[in-house]
Amino acid sequence: MTVREISVDDLAAASNSGEVTVIDVRNPDEYAAGHIPGAHLIPLPELGDRLAEVPTDRLVHVVCQSGGRSAQGAELLTGAGIDAVSVDGGTQGWTASGRPTTTG
Template identity: 40%
Template sequence: MFQPSVPTVDISAVPADAVLLDVREQDEWDAGHAQAAVHIPMSQFVARIGELPEAEPLFVVCRVGGRSAQVVQYLVAQGRSAVNVDGGMLAWEAAGREIVSDGGQAFIA
């Protein structure tokens, strides 16, 4: 079956002021996320699509990039500009990008 390519960007190319959409589940989010990220779990995505920021492109992230790729594919089909963050939050951490815990405590992994 043909799968259209998903726009993807390396973590190093994500601008500091990018609008980051985190589609991981609540427990993953609570464990650590990018401070300015918008959180809409993939399992609730269609029901909460009205909460998406207007900014384009949206940089979509999950743990390693699989779920975010699916969300990007959906958004692109809806006419939105979105890109998948290659490697997800694991790559975000590995690159030394700031992460905050659910309590708002900043840390660098």
């Protein structure tokens, strides 16, 4: 299965044009250190068991630190019938582009 990817710029544009769903699949300590504002934490090992928390009526953006785990998460969600994309570059790319993050 091929996972669709989008750039952090595409995610930022989508965020500016309306509500987007971002699932952060990193570990809780990584998320607490800094995450994309509005991102919902579901660590990758828990994602399969927490599918009920993921919206099925809109595109879901999956993010991790740099893009590896998010591709796995997007593949899992797509396999479950959820429209999902991996954010290439992840939170690291988001931060490097000068965009804000939230801690805690």
